[in-house]
Amino acid sequence: MNLLIRGATLVTVNARDEVINEGDLAIAGAQIVGVGAAPPGFVPDRIMDGRNRIVLPGLVNTHTHLSMTLMRNYADDLAFWPWLLQRVKPLEDHLVPEDVRIGARLGIAEMIRGGTTCFHDMYFHLDEVADEVANAGLRGRLCGALFDNSGQGDALLGAAVGLHERWHGKAEGRVTVGLGPHSPYLCSPGYLREILSEAERLQCGLHVHVAETEREVAESREKHGVTPVQLLADLGCFRVPVVAAHGIYVDAADRRLLREGGASVAHNPGSNLKLANGIAPVQELLDDGVNVSLGTDGAASNNNLNMFEEMHLAALLQKWLRRDAEALPARQVLRMATINGAKALGLEAEIGSLEVGKQADVLVVDAAQPHLAPRHDPLALLVYSAQAADVATVLVAGRILLEERRLTTLDGESLLELATAQTGSLLARASAT
Numbered sequence: 001m002n003l004l005i006r007g008a009t010l011v012t013v014n015a016r017d018e019v020i021n022e023g024d025l026a027i028a029g030a031q032i033v034g035v036g037a038a039p040p041g042f043v044p045d046r047i048m049d050g051r052n053r054i055v056l057p058g059l060v061n062t063h064t065h066l067s068m069t070l071m072r073n074y075a076d077d078l079a080f081w082p083w084l085l086q087r088v089k090p091l092e093d094h095l096v097p098e099d100v101r102i103g104a105r106l107g108i109a110e111m112i113r114g115g116t117t118c119f120h121d122m123y124f125h126l127d128e129v130a131d132e133v134a135n136a137g138l139r140g141r142l143c144g145a146l147f148d149n150s151g152q153g154d155a156l157l158g159a160a161v162g163l164h165e166r167w168h169g170k171a172e173g174r175v176t177v178g179l180g181p182h183s184p185y186l187c188s189p190g191y192l193r194e195i196l197s198e199a200e201r202l203q204c205g206l207h208v209h210v211a212e213t214e215r216e217v218a219e220s221r222e223k224h225g226v227t228p229v230q231l232l233a234d235l236g237c238f239r240v241p242v243v244a245a246h247g248i249y250v251d252a253a254d255r256r257l258l259r260e261g262g263a264s265v266a267h268n269p270g271s272n273l274k275l276a277n278g279i280a281p282v283q284e285l286l287d288d289g290v291n292v293s294l295g296t297d298g299a300a301s302n303n304n305l306n307m308f309e310e311m312h313l314a315a316l317l318q319k320w321l322r323r324d325a326e327a328l329p330a331r332q333v334l335r336m337a338t339i340n341g342a343k344a345l346g347l348e349a350e351i352g353s354l355e356v357g358k359q360a361d362v363l364v365v366d367a368a369q370p371h372l373a374p375r376h377d378p379l380a381l382l383v384y385s386a387q388a389a390d391v392a393t394v395l396v397a398g399r400i401l402l403e404e405r406r407l408t409t410l411d412g413e414s415l416l417e418l419a420t421a422q423t424g425s426l427l428a429r430a431s432a433t
């Protein structure tokens, strides 16, 4: 289908952060073929009215545990370690594939409604998640969670490699697969070496939690004599693309290693604040040349998958952290949520900006609302004023997944009942033991 979005404000996030007023966006099949004006001879099958609409590239959520939506508001107002070890892990021990499937579907519905078109997941039973991604129409990089602290390392790695064989590049290329070593504190150095050698063989990247708490860094120094980032570097992990989730406690030497290793840091301000873990030095990471993207983390620690909220928090936190209102301007935050996310996943040639030849992963914000008027600066509007609920329409690879706030590939109403019932079943299983 040839689609023309006519007369919209186009926030391109190209190399010049160009904004085009009253521009047309032309889409042929899965691809963007015109930005600003349609190419000569373009005949649209359908025209969308772009008046009072802001069109931007789909948001890329680079750190999630999608199926944790079933644990939303299950364990709150707790410190990180009791939250993880006494509440979340015991419930996760009872997860069955159907829990993961329904949790993923709920998360996908939430993400699409909030303008997220691509996500980077770390979890278990990811065949179910891959299937949901294929059916719902968005993009996902799925990484099997790996740890060997209680003897299950080989089984998890086998499952994660199997997932790569079954799903990498499937669903028109929308599903890709990486490996998800949970963290240097739940993976032994020997196990990390094994994971790395599989990643090199499969030519895929690593998705790993790094330097999320002060205690993690202190224990790494005690146990290994180095920081978590230095440990990953010493093991050779940066020979493959690495997305380091959090990166809160990274010193200048760590930041240099991340840059030299071509690693990305996925910043999760909502989760980091809620668990009182800290504020990542985002401006310093960016100034040091590290690619920094944005993520929500799981819904058990956020408690939503709302990238507009993360953009807002990211900007505000850096200003206070640096005692500098000029830190992390809206323009840079929007790049973190789009093109930097694409870079983190090695997808910057395909998604992350509105440019001719890229995939038509596009979101349309309804700007005809009191809290979005007047429109002095569309970039500031998106970061400081817009809400996830302002997203009207979402396309991935040219296919409409949300139209005027209605999901087209998922049944949003029955999903809520289904998710409630599945959560009840999970809690019943957990309390039976």
Ligand SMILES: [Zn+2]
Binding pocket: 063, 064, 065, 209, 245, 297, 298
């Ligand atoms: Zn996480």
